Amino acid sequence: EVQLVEYGGGLVQPGRSLRLSCAASGFTFDDYAMHWVRQVPGKGLEWVSGITWNSGSVAYGDSVKGRFTISRDNAKNSLYLQMNSLRAEDMALYYCAKDQYYGSGMGFAFDIWGQGTMVTVSS
Amino acid sequence: QSALTQPASVSGSPGQSITISCTGTSSDIGGYGYVSWYQQHPGKAPKLMIYDISKRPSGVSNRFSGSRSGNTASLTISGLQAEDEADYYCSSYTSSSTLVFGGGTKLTVL
Numbered sequence: 001e002v003q004l005v006e007y008g009g010g011l012v013q014p015g016r017s018l019r020l021s022c023a024a025s026g027f028t029f030d031d032y033a034m035h036w037v038r039q040v041p042g043k044g045l046e047w048v049s050g051i052t053w054n055s056g057s058v059a060y061g062d063s064v065k066g067r068f069t070i071s072r073d074n075a076k077n078s079l080y081l082q083m084n085s086l087r088a089e090d091m092a093l094y095y096c097a098k099d100q101y102y103g104s105g106m107g108f109a110f111d112i113w114g115q116g117t118m119v120t121v122s123s
Numbered sequence: 124q125s126a127l128t129q130p131a132s133v134s135g136s137p138g139q140s141i142t143i144s145c146t147g148t149s150s151d152i153g154g155y156g157y158v159s160w161y162q163q164h165p166g167k168a169p170k171l172m173i174y175d176i177s178k179r180p181s182g183v184s185n186r187f188s189g190s191r192s193g194n195t196a197s198l199t200i201s202g203l204q205a206e207d208e209a210d211y212y213c214s215s216y217t218s219s220s221t222l223v224f225g226g227g228t229k230l231t232v233l
Contacts, residue, residue: 037169044212045214047222047223047224059221060221061222095168095169100171107157108157108159108216110169111171113168
């Protein structure tokens with residue numbers, strides 16, 4: 001079964017750091033770009049970051065650029081999001097998503113999603 | 124990058140057709156063929172319904188179709204069914220090599 005499972009969310013104080021992880025299974029992980037998308041409960045979707053299959057190219061949304069770092073470990077079929085200098089506005093459900101395009105680039109169409117991990121930023 | 128503009132809500136009766144619009148600029152929708160649409164039911168993860176403006180992933184009903192005219196993309200659902208009631212989001216690749224989503228549209232099946 002094709003599956004993405006996120007973990008690592010939780011309660012964190014403003015200004016602190018948190019690292020999210022996403023475990024992939026059921027497909028050849030290193031054939032696809034991967035992304036993080038977040039959603040404030042009851043609100044819309046926001047693309048956070050993406051990374052190509054070999055980590056050769058990464059991209060970030062303006063609201064997280066310079067604070068968040070995306071990475072992957074193909075040997076472990078895992079995607080990560082290091083979040084530093086967290087703010088109240090970063091509080092959201094964070095989804096891991098698989099790019100549907102096979103190959104070298106980021107196609108920005110997401111055919112597999114995890115169930116998300118909640119990040120709460122509060123003192 | 125500003126969010127794409129979608130109507131907050133649309134509604135229709137079973138069997139009818141509805142269209143959801145998604146308006147951007149020449150730096151996103153109008154400039155690239157990478158427009159996607161997602162369906163999200165309450166408490167669930169989004170599901171890809173349309174990609175590359177008008178292509179349907181395997182398993183998605185042919186009642187769902189996508190199109191684009193200028194800087195506006197559209198999702199049309201024909202033969203509306205109760206299970207189509209959900210939130211719908213458009214997205215587009217941008218000139219900054221990033222992705223932008225629309226604000227979302229709540230579809231109500233009357």
